[in-house]
Amino acid sequence: MVTMRVFLHTIASYFLISCIVILSIIPALLLLCIPSKYWYNSSIVYRGVYYFYWLSEKASLVSVTYKGLENVPDEPVIFAANHQSTLDIPLLGLIADGQPHVWLAKHELMDTWLLRFILPRVAVLVDMSTPRKGMLSLLKIVNIVKDQRCHVMIFPEGGRYITGDIKDFYGGFVVLVKKLERPLVPVYIHGVNKVYPPNSWWIYDEPVAVTVGKPLYMQNDEDDVLFKKRVHQWFLDQVH
Numbered sequence: 001m002v003t004m005r006v007f008l009h010t011i012a013s014y015f016l017i018s019c020i021v022i023l024s025i026i027p028a029l030l031l032l033c034i035p036s037k038y039w040y041n042s043s044i045v046y047r048g049v050y051y052f053y054w055l056s057e058k059a060s061l062v063s064v065t066y067k068g069l070e071n072v073p074d075e076p077v078i079f080a081a082n083h084q085s086t087l088d089i090p091l092l093g094l095i096a097d098g099q100p101h102v103w104l105a106k107h108e109l110m111d112t113w114l115l116r117f118i119l120p121r122v123a124v125l126v127d128m129s130t131p132r133k134g135m136l137s138l139l140k141i142v143n144i145v146k147d148q149r150c151h152v153m154i155f156p157e158g159g160r161y162i163t164g165d166i167k168d169f170y171g172g173f174v175v176l177v178k179k180l181e182r183p184l185v186p187v188y189i190h191g192v193n194k195v196y197p198p199n200s201w202w203i204y205d206e207p208v209a210v211t212v213g214k215p216l217y218m219q220n221d222e223d224d225v226l227f228k229k230r231v232h233q234w235f236l237d238q239v240h
Helices: 004-032 043-059 088-095 107-111 115-122 131-145 172-180 224-238
Strands: 064-067 078-081 101-106 123-126 151-154 184-190 208-212
Touching: 004 043, 043 088, 064 088, 078 088, 078 172, 088 184, 088 208, 101 131, 123 131, 131 151, 131 172, 151 172, 172 224, 184 224
Parallel strands: 064 208, 078 151, 078 184, 101 123, 101 151
Antiparallel strands: 184 208
16 A cells, blocks of 8 residues: 555655756767767766766655775776666666766667667667677677776676565676676665565655675686675675
8 A cells, every 4th residue: 555655755756857857868968979989988978977876866765875885996897786676777876986887788678769779878788688699798898898997887687676685696797807807896785676666656765775895806716606606695695
């Protein structure tokens, strides 16, 4: 049963989100006109993206706390987070703190008419229909960021899950850690599934906690399976 508080919270939040979208249309179009070769070196682009993340978080009208931000090193990394809601995107994006970053996104999102114009500029679309296509997608992102101070943002579960537990991980992040020779920074987002779950119109006023773990480096004596298991176990340890 939806209470009056939830009703008012939802209406207010959608109003604020609508205002942000309307006010962002022209700046976003201008940013999208910047040639791709300058995109990942532009402080203007990512400062604008940062404020969009910030406004989106505030428009949710929920309490969000961050823990462990001091664990983010002063070097490009691979951020990996669990995925429960659309709100995860600005919550994870804020951790990049306005620095250049590129997302990995499912190719199926191109079925949405609006996203098909935006996603190719801010994300590498991963096609997992065959192992070969999946690997080509990963190699594409490697080529984009290997010579850039550009973070990689990934949801290794490969989709959104509202149950609150941690699902199995795809191994793409392991390939990126090896190819880019960068640490992986794990980010556990707790409670957002109760705020704005998939397929729900209502936005609930529930607290959200974001925990940033210490960088995880692949050890010399560690194979892909063991590293993947160690990263996955870190997330399992955060569930409470």
